[in-house]
Amino acid sequence: xxxxxxxxxxxxxxxxxxxxxxxxxxxxxxxxxxxxxxxxxxxxxxxxxxxxxxxxxxxxxxxxxxxxxxxxxxxxxxxxxxxxxxxxxxxxxxxxxxxxxxxxxxxxxxxxxxxxxxxxxxxxxxxxxxxxxxxxxxxxxxxx
Amino acid sequence: xxxxxxxxxxxxxxxxxxxxxxxxxxxxxxxxxxxxxxxxxxxxxxxxxxxxxxxxxxxxxxxxxxxxxxxxxxxxxxxxxxxxxxxxxxxxxxxxxxxxxxxxxxxxxxxx
Amino acid sequence: xxxxxxxxxxxxxxxxxxxxxxxxxxxxxxxxxxxxxxxxxxxxxxxxxxxxxxxxxxxxxxxxxxxxxxxxxxxxxxxxxxxxxxxxxxxxxxxxxxxxxxxxxxxxxxxxxxxxxxxxxxxxxxxxxxxxxxxxxxxxxxxxxxxxxxxxxxxxxxxxxxxxxxxxxxxxxxxxxxxxxxxxxxxxxxxxxxxxxxxxxxxxxxxxxxxxxxxxxxxxxxxxxxxxxxxxxxxxxxxxxxxxxxxxxxxxxxxxxxxxxxxxxxxxxxxxxxxxxxxxxxxxxxxxxxxxxxxxxxxxxxxxxxxxxxxxxxxxxxxxxxxxxxxxxxxxxxxxxxxxxxxxxxxxxxxxxxxxxxxxxxxxxxxxxxxxxxxxxxxxxxxxxxxxxxxxxxxxxxxxxxxxxxxxxxxxxxxxxxxxxxx
Numbered sequence: 001x002x003x004x005x006x007x008x009x010x011x012x013x014x015x016x017x018x019x020x021x022x023x024x025x026x027x028x029x030x031x032x033x034x035x036x037x038x039x040x041x042x043x044x045x046x047x048x049x050x051x052x053x054x055x056x057x058x059x060x061x062x063x064x065x066x067x068x069x070x071x072x073x074x075x076x077x078x079x080x081x082x083x084x085x086x087x088x089x090x091x092x093x094x095x096x097x098x099x100x101x102x103x104x105x106x107x108x109x110x111x112x113x114x115x116x117x118x119x120x121x122x123x124x125x126x127x128x129x130x131x132x133x134x135x136x137x138x139x140x141x142x143x144x
Numbered sequence: 145x146x147x148x149x150x151x152x153x154x155x156x157x158x159x160x161x162x163x164x165x166x167x168x169x170x171x172x173x174x175x176x177x178x179x180x181x182x183x184x185x186x187x188x189x190x191x192x193x194x195x196x197x198x199x200x201x202x203x204x205x206x207x208x209x210x211x212x213x214x215x216x217x218x219x220x221x222x223x224x225x226x227x228x229x230x231x232x233x234x235x236x237x238x239x240x241x242x243x244x245x246x247x248x249x250x251x252x253x254x255x256x
Numbered sequence: 257x258x259x260x261x262x263x264x265x266x267x268x269x270x271x272x273x274x275x276x277x278x279x280x281x282x283x284x285x286x287x288x289x290x291x292x293x294x295x296x297x298x299x300x301x302x303x304x305x306x307x308x309x310x311x312x313x314x315x316x317x318x319x320x321x322x323x324x325x326x327x328x329x330x331x332x333x334x335x336x337x338x339x340x341x342x343x344x345x346x347x348x349x350x351x352x353x354x355x356x357x358x359x360x361x362x363x364x365x366x367x368x369x370x371x372x373x374x375x376x377x378x379x380x381x382x383x384x385x386x387x388x389x390x391x392x393x394x395x396x397x398x399x400x401x402x403x404x405x406x407x408x409x410x411x412x413x414x415x416x417x418x419x420x421x422x423x424x425x426x427x428x429x430x431x432x433x434x435x436x437x438x439x440x441x442x443x444x445x446x447x448x449x450x451x452x453x454x455x456x457x458x459x460x461x462x463x464x465x466x467x468x469x470x471x472x473x474x475x476x477x478x479x480x481x482x483x484x485x486x487x488x489x490x491x492x493x494x495x496x497x498x499x500x501x502x503x504x505x506x507x508x509x510x511x512x513x514x515x516x517x518x519x520x521x522x523x524x525x526x527x528x529x530x531x532x533x534x535x536x537x538x539x540x541x542x543x544x545x546x547x548x549x550x551x552x553x554x555x556x557x558x559x560x561x562x563x564x565x566x567x568x569x570x571x572x573x574x575x576x577x578x579x580x581x582x583x584x585x586x587x588x589x590x591x592x593x594x595x596x597x598x599x600x601x602x603x604x605x606x607x608x609x610x611x612x613x614x615x616x617x618x619x620x621x622x623x624x625x626x627x628x629x630x631x632x633x634x635x636x637x638x639x640x641x642x643x644x645x646x647x648x649x650x651x652x653x654x655x656x657x658x659x660x661x662x663x664x665x666x667x668x669x670x671x672x673x674x675x676x677x678x679x
Binding site for chain 2: 015019040044048098114118
C-alpha cells in the first residue's frame with residue numbers, strides 16, 4: 001500500500017479553511033470506515049477538535065493557527081491536532097452522558113466530552129513554547 | 145445559522161439553516177428559546193433540514209433549549225434532522241429524550 | 257293549593273334574586289380573577305348549603321379537556337378534588353354542556369373511584385359556565401348537607417348563578433390577560449427608548465473624511481448598536497454591534513457596553529485590548545448568558561489608517577478606489593461567549609476614494625415575500641452604484657433598496673449601517 005495515501009496533513013488558519021477541508025477529511029476517513037455512522041462520528045470528532053484549535057489558537061509567525069494530521073495505521077485512524085495557545089485540560093472534562101445537566105454546556109464545553117465519548121483514546125500534550133498537541137484515535141470496525 | 149420563526153397549530157416552528165457553529169445566532173439559540181418561553185410559547189419544533197454543520201455548540205444549544213422548555217411545562221421536538229445529526233443523536237443516546245420526525249407536520253402533531 | 261304554590265314561587269324568585277344580588281355585589285369589588293372565582297364559590301356554598309364548591313376553568317390555549325381548578329373549602333378541611341375525577345367531570349361537561357345532578361355517586365357508573373379519595377364525594381351538582389355560546393368552565397358543588405340531597409330547585413339556582421357568573425369570570429380572565437400584556441409592552445417600550453437613546457444623534461465631523469451612520473429599529477427592538485467616540489482631534493472610534501435578547505436585559509447590556517467602550521476608547525489605542533475588556537464585562541455581567549457582536553474600529557485621520565478588531569460581526573467591506581474589495585474580519589468570536597479570550601486586530605491604510613461599509617445583518621438577512629434574502633451581493637451593488645455620492649446618500653440608497661426589496665413584509669430585525677469615505 002502506498003505510504004503516502006495513508007497520511008494527510010492540512011493547515012488551517014480560519015473556520016473557512018476548515019469548511020473547505022471538510023471534503024478532504026471525509027474522503028480520507030471514508031476510505032477506511034465501514035459504516036456511515038462510523039464515518040459521521042469520526043468526522044464530527046475531528047472537526048470538533050480542529051474547531052476548538054482554531055478558536056483558541058494564536059497565530060505564530062510562519063505557522064498556521066492549526067495543523068491537522070490524519071494517519072491510518074493498523075485499522076485505526078489517528079488525528080493529531082496542533083495549535084499554539086493557552087493550555088486546556090482534557091482530563092478534567094467529564095464524560096458525556098445523557099443524565100447530566102445540559103444547561104452548563106449551553107456555551108460550549110461539550111466538545112471534549114463528545115470527542116472522548118466517540119474516540120477510543122484522547123491524549124493531550126503540552127509541548128514547549130505554548131504548543132498544544134491533541135491526539136485522538138479510533139479503532140475502526142472490521143469488515144462484516 | 146439563520147433562524148426563521150413561524151407557527152403551526154399553536155406550535156412554534158423554528159426553521160434553522162446553515163452552520164451551527166460559533167456565530168452569534170447559533171450561540172444565542174438558547175436565549176431565543178427562553179424569550180419564546182417568556183412569551184408563553186413552550187411548544188417548539190426545530191426544523192433542522194438545512195443545517196450543514198452540527199457540532200458540540202449545536203448539541204449544547206439544543207439540549208439547553210430542551211431542558212428549559214421541559215422545565216416550563218413544554219417540549220421540544222426536532223424535524224428533518226440530517227443523517228449526520230441523527231448519528232450523533234443515536235450515539236449520544238439523546239434520541240431517548242429528543243425525538244426526530246421526518247416532517248415538520250409530524251413533529252407538530254406529536255406536540256399537540 | 258294554587259295560592260301556596262304561587263307564594264312558594266314568589267319566595268323562590270325572591271331568594272334567587274337576593275343570591276344573585278349578593279354575588280353581583282361581591283364580584284363588583286374586584287377585577288382579580290382569583291378573587292372573583294373565590295367569591296362566587298363561597299356564595300354558592302353558602303346558599304346551596306353544601307360542603308364544598310369549585311370552579312374549573314377551561315384552559316384557553318388547549319382544546320383538550322384540561323381544566324384549571326380552584327377549590328374553596330368551607331366547613332371541612334378537605335383536600336383537592338382528585339385529579340381524575342376532575343377530568344371525568346369536565347369531560348362529561350364538555351360533551352353534554354348541561355347541568356348534572358347526582359345524589360349517590362357511588363352508584364353512578366359514569367364516574368369512578370370517588371369515595372376512596374381524601375375527600376369523599378357523595379353528591380354532586382354541576383352547571384356549565386358558558387358565555388356567547390362557548391363553554392369556558394364548570395361550576396360545581398359537592399355533598400349537599402342534610403338528608404334530602406340536591407333538588408331541582410338547587411339545580412335551577414346553580415344554573416342561574418352559573419349563567420350570571422360566566423360573563424363575570426370571562427371578563428376577569430380577559431382583564432388579567434390584558435394587564436399582563438400591557439406590562440410586557442410597557443417594559444419593551446421602556447427598553448426600546450433606552451436603546452434608541454444610546455445611538456448617536458448626529459454624524460461626526462473629521463477632517464478629510466465623510467462619515468455617516470443610521471439605524472432603523474424593527475417593531476420589537478433587535479438590539480443593534482452603533483457609536484462614534486471622539487478620542488482626540490484627529491482620532492475617532494467607530495463601533496457597530498448587535499446585542500442579543502430583548503427587553504430590559506438587552507437594554508442594560510447595551511448601556512453597559514457603551515459605557516465600557518467609551519471609557520476604554522480614551523485609554524487604549526489597541527482595538528484588541530478594548531475587545532478583551534468588553535468581552536470580560538459581558539461574560540461576567542449576568543447569570544443569564546448574554547452575547548453581543550461588535551466591530552470596533554479606530555480611525556486615525558492624521559495617519560489615514562483604520563485599526564480594528566471584529567468580534568463575530570458581519571465583516572465590513574473596504575471598497576478601494578480601484579474597486580478591490582477587502583473584508584475586515586480579523587478579531588475573534590462574539591463577546592460574552594468565552595471568558596479570557598484574546599482578540600486579534602488589524603489595520604488598513606485609507607486612500608482617497610476608499611469607502612468602508614459597516615452593516616448589521618438586519619440588512620443582508622432582510623426577506624421578501626419569496627423568502628429570498630437581500631444578501632451581500634445586492635448590498636454591494638447598491639453601494640457601488642452610488643459610490644460617488646456622500647456617505648449619507650449611500651446610506652439612503654441602501655435603506656431605499658432594502659425597503660423596496662422587502663415590499664410589504666414586516667421588518668424583523670434592526671437595520672444599521674455606517675459609511676466612511678475618504679475624500
